[in-house]
Amino acid sequence: MTQDSGRAGTPKVVVVTTMKDEGAYILDWISHYKSIGVSDFVIFTNDCSDPTDHILRCLHRMGVVEHRFSRVMRRGPHKSALMWAEYEPKVAQADWVLVVDVDEFLQINSGDGTLPGLLAARPDADAVSFVWRIFGNAGVELVDHPPVPQAFVRAEPEEGRPDEHRFFKTAFRNNGKFDRMGVHRPFLAVPPAEVNWQLADGTLLPEQELEGALHVRGSYGYSAAQLNHYALRSRDGFLNKKARGRANHFTSSIEPGYWLKFDKNQEEDRRLADSFSAALQIKEELLQDGKLREYHELALVWHRRKGRKARISTEGQAFLRNLEGSRSTA
Numbered sequence: 001m002t003q004d005s006g007r008a009g010t011p012k013v014v015v016v017t018t019m020k021d022e023g024a025y026i027l028d029w030i031s032h033y034k035s036i037g038v039s040d041f042v043i044f045t046n047d048c049s050d051p052t053d054h055i056l057r058c059l060h061r062m063g064v065v066e067h068r069f070s071r072v073m074r075r076g077p078h079k080s081a082l083m084w085a086e087y088e089p090k091v092a093q094a095d096w097v098l099v100v101d102v103d104e105f106l107q108i109n110s111g112d113g114t115l116p117g118l119l120a121a122r123p124d125a126d127a128v129s130f131v132w133r134i135f136g137n138a139g140v141e142l143v144d145h146p147p148v149p150q151a152f153v154r155a156e157p158e159e160g161r162p163d164e165h166r167f168f169k170t171a172f173r174n175n176g177k178f179d180r181m182g183v184h185r186p187f188l189a190v191p192p193a194e195v196n197w198q199l200a201d202g203t204l205l206p207e208q209e210l211e212g213a214l215h216v217r218g219s220y221g222y223s224a225a226q227l228n229h230y231a232l233r234s235r236d237g238f239l240n241k242k243a244r245g246r247a248n249h250f251t252s253s254i255e256p257g258y259w260l261k262f263d264k265n266q267e268e269d270r271r272l273a274d275s276f277s278a279a280l281q282i283k284e285e286l287l288q289d290g291k292l293r294e295y296h297e298l299a300l301v302w303h304r305r306k307g308r309k310a311r312i313s314t315e316g317q318a319f320l321r322n323l324e325g326s327r328s329t330a
Helices: 026-035 052-061 077-085 089-093 115-120 235-244 256-262 277-286 290-312 314-329
Strands: 013-019 040-045 066-069 096-099 104-108 127-134 165-173 178-180 197-199 215-217 225-229
Touching (some): 013 077, 013 089, 026 104, 026 277, 026 290, 040 052, 040 089, 052 066, 052 290, 235 314, 290 314
Parallel strands (some): 040 066, 127 225
Antiparallel strands (some): 104 225
């Protein structure tokens, strides 16, 4: 990675991600991250069947994102995209880099409500990790629903069990202390003793854990920020995701156990849902572009039809029966 730019004032944050068949969700996600201060996006896609590529080409033309068609290597779609992202000018020029997926919405619970504001309040930090809070399906069946943060407001308990670990994603400073990006965290280019790695609330990660940490126990930093992870979304949307396959693996399938793992609905958290108006305003501004609006609407139709087809298919029906069976024995 390049050396720190040393720019004064608001830090420049670039989000890096990869997508496949996510057209129904892109604009809400982009608009949300723009609303919390993200300046740039570098987005890779591969083998899309829905209008994802068309939406991103429109956003690329409009100067909102940098869109790249990824060449997928043996390491898999996600890790291949992160490898290619190392060569991107927007990444090299950023003060901070954050790798997040389209089903992850960062919820800032402190300060001015922006990501650059939170990072500016951590002047000694080289990396800041945002801990997942898993949001479940909450009985939503169809793809036709409000934006994801407004449709899904039931989550796992804010307080974890004493032995419970929760995964995180990490924003890291572009200051030469990190060798390359990872799905959950960057990899070190210097000894751990030289890295100040914090959670969102300033809690330090132990030096002895920095080289391999992917999750934390006990303290999650939610008072400052949390990463809302909507792994399931609607039932039909999940069946579309199952048909698409896992982002990190060529051969790994999505089984009922995946649903049970992520269907967490114990507590209500409406904070992001109730503050989503700024994102929706940005979305409407983007949709003033006629071609973008056309492809966005086509994506909604595609996901609606694909979800219904998946639901009534032999495989889909078998999956839903297995899911009910797994629930009854859980």
